[in-house]
Amino acid sequence: MSSFALSLVPKAKAARAGKVYGAPGDGYSGHISIITALVLFGAWFLVTEAGWVKPLFLPSPIAVYHKFIVAATDGVANSTLWEHTSASLTRVFGAFFLACLTAIPIGIWMGVSRIGRGLFDPIIEFYRPLPPLAYLPLVIIWLGIGEFPKIFLIFLAIFAPMAIAARSGVKSVSIEQIHAAYAMGGTQGQIIRHVILKAALPEIFTGMRIGIGVGWTTLVAAEMIAADRGLGFMVLNAAQFLASDTVIMGIIVIGVFAFAFDLLIRYLERLLIPWKGKI
Amino acid sequence: MTAQMERLKVDNVSLTYPGLRSNEAVVALKGVDLTIESGEFVVALGASGCGKTTLLNLLAGFMSPSDGEITLGGKRILGPGADRGVVFQKHALLPWLNVIENTAFGLKLQHVGKAERRERATRNLALVGLQDFHNHMIYHLSGGMQQRVGVARALTCDPAMLLMDEPMAALDALTRESIQELLLKVWEHTHKMFFFITHSVEEALFLGSRLIVMSPRPGRITHTYELDFNKRFLREGNARAIKSSPDFIQMRETILGIIYGDEREVSKELIHV
Numbered sequence: 001m002s003s004f005a006l007s008l009v010p011k012a013k014a015a016r017a018g019k020v021y022g023a024p025g026d027g028y029s030g031h032i033s034i035i036t037a038l039v040l041f042g043a044w045f046l047v048t049e050a051g052w053v054k055p056l057f058l059p060s061p062i063a064v065y066h067k068f069i070v071a072a073t074d075g076v077a078n079s080t081l082w083e084h085t086s087a088s089l090t091r092v093f094g095a096f097f098l099a100c101l102t103a104i105p106i107g108i109w110m111g112v113s114r115i116g117r118g119l120f121d122p123i124i125e126f127y128r129p130l131p132p133l134a135y136l137p138l139v140i141i142w143l144g145i146g147e148f149p150k151i152f153l154i155f156l157a158i159f160a161p162m163a164i165a166a167r168s169g170v171k172s173v174s175i176e177q178i179h180a181a182y183a184m185g186g187t188q189g190q191i192i193r194h195v196i197l198k199a200a201l202p203e204i205f206t207g208m209r210i211g212i213g214v215g216w217t218t219l220v221a222a223e224m225i226a227a228d229r230g231l232g233f234m235v236l237n238a239a240q241f242l243a244s245d246t247v248i249m250g251i252i253v254i255g256v257f258a259f260a261f262d263l264l265i266r267y268l269e270r271l272l273i274p275w276k277g278k279i
Numbered sequence: 280m281t282a283q284m285e286r287l288k289v290d291n292v293s294l295t296y297p298g299l300r301s302n303e304a305v306v307a308l309k310g311v312d313l314t315i316e317s318g319e320f321v322v323a324l325g326a327s328g329c330g331k332t333t334l335l336n337l338l339a340g341f342m343s344p345s346d347g348e349i350t351l352g353g354k355r356i357l358g359p360g361a362d363r364g365v366v367f368q369k370h371a372l373l374p375w376l377n378v379i380e381n382t383a384f385g386l387k388l389q390h391v392g393k394a395e396r397r398e399r400a401t402r403n404l405a406l407v408g409l410q411d412f413h414n415h416m417i418y419h420l421s422g423g424m425q426q427r428v429g430v431a432r433a434l435t436c437d438p439a440m441l442l443m444d445e446p447m448a449a450l451d452a453l454t455r456e457s458i459q460e461l462l463l464k465v466w467e468h469t470h471k472m473f474f475f476i477t478h479s480v481e482e483a484l485f486l487g488s489r490l491i492v493m494s495p496r497p498g499r500i501t502h503t504y505e506l507d508f509n510k511r512f513l514r515e516g517n518a519r520a521i522k523s524s525p526d527f528i529q530m531r532e533t534i535l536g537i538i539y540g541d542e543r544e545v546s547k548e549l550i551h552v
Contacts, residue, residue, distance in 0.1 A: 174369075174371060176367045176368075176369060176371035177371050177372075177373065179339070179341055179359065179365065179367070179371070180365060180367065180371045180372075180432075181384075181385075181388065182340075182341075182358075182359035182360075183339055183340075183359045183360070183361070183363060183364060183365040183433075183442075184361055184364070184384065184385025184388055184389075184432075184433075184436050185360060185361030185385060185388055185389050185436060186385075186388040187388075190388050194384075194387075194388070195373065198373065198375050199373075201375075273375075274416070275374035275375055275416065275417075275418055278374065278418040
């Protein structure tokens with residue numbers, strides 16, 4: 001009986017020197033991720049080259065690469081790939097910086113003031129779960145079809161998670177840290193600037209990462225507004241002609257830029273907030 | 280500033296925490312009188328719930344009394360200020376600043392120039408034995424060193440008094456002893472008013488020039504003792520010999536008797552509820 005019960009317990013290996021015994025999910029996983037990517041790519045190559053899937057449903061990596069070269073040199077949908085990309089980058093980053101300038105101070109204000117919280121909490125919590133496509137018509141009616149409504153739509157999507165992150169970041173300051181600063185003659189404004197804002201930085205960075213991710217997901221919706229250029233527009237346009245190679249190429253380009261920027265923020269986070277998770 | 284000016288006076292202070300309903304109000308302190316003269320080291324000791332932390336919060340200005348008043352140098356305390364430095368149970372340092380920046384932080388808040396900030400912080404870090412750790416980050420220091428930075432930081436604004444809320448509660452026994460000795464040397468050197476809270480009888484006897492024993496329900500001062508073990512240590516320098524001397528042990532047992540009496544009363548009450 002007892003030996004049967006024991007046989008069900010997975011046999012744990014002794015910890016290697018310098019490692020902690022039994023810590024779940026311990027160790028480096030990067031090489032496994034690279035293998036995952038290679039296997040997926042290989043499977044894609046195999047099923048398309050072997051002709052098991054029609055190119056309309058899934059074009060081969062080679063076809064996508066050719067499309068990439070064509071788009072980069074001759075262009076698709078009346079613009080080169082670089083023109084599409086720079087148009088989209090301008091929109092996403094314009095919205096992102098606009099959100100940084102507004103959402104972070106407002107989030108901090110919501111954290112430190114009941115007036116700020118009372119003012120913005122219902123607005124943010126109401127619109128946050130709405131799909132951007134639902135209020136897209138209103139944005140067009142109110143702001144027209146120029147460049148600003150596209151940026152504004154992305155801005156709205158980024159604003160909410162960033163403000164919420166900054167607000168909850170305020171809570172990571174301890175009351176002792178605030179009391180200590182008051183007992184050294186600090187004023188309320190100094191404490192917000194020198195203590196609360198700094199303590200909230202780790203969560204503000206998390207909010208920036210989530211925010212820029214949400215921004216990319218809203219790009220296609222934003223470029224539905226009478227765009228003639230942009231990665232989202234390029235993909236939408238290709239979909240109408242069932243050009244699945246252009247669709248996949250566009251998806252990969254968006255993915256690469258989004259991932260690269262996420263890596264950049266993570267790098268900045270390590271550089272600027274070395275104390276994160278250490279106290 | 281004369282000693283008279285720096286006197287701290289707690290005059291018939293009471294504090295009641297309002298409950299949700301009027302019959303749930305908790306009387307944390309009732310009719311507390313206390314005078315601390317310049318250069319005195321006052322230790323407050325008592326069972327948990329006796330109001331010692333509440334008293335410290337009132338002195339720091341983090342709370343206001345429901346009755347009575349507290350004055351420092353004749354001026355009524357209405358909120359926290361740089362004339363009263365506070366050392367917390369958990370260090371409460373700022374992890375984005377290094378040791379010297381943390382120590383000089385209060386001066387920065389008061390717009391003191393950079394050179395003077397550095398000079399004063401350097402002096403106070405040397406006082407707590409951290410002259411070689413200026414550029415270390417807080418999270419790379421041991422708990423004992425973090426508390427020493429906390430003491431240096433509180434001293435750098437040159438307060439009239441230093442308030443300490445169980446600053447050694449989280450430290451191991453060895454570190455505790457060495458910081459007790461350090462604290463007495465800092466006290467001797469600065470000659471400021473020290474107000475120190477602890478629940479360790481031995482620590483209280485060793486550090487205090489005056490010991491106030493507090494009792495719960497309602498929180499009040501029940502016993503006051505004048506002590507000189509701290510001066511003896513500063514003269515003779517052998518802490519272990521003092522802590523194992525017959526008069527120290529006798530005193531310790533007397534006070535333990537008082538505190539255990541309180542503890543028993545509290546547990547009886549809890550059982551009846």
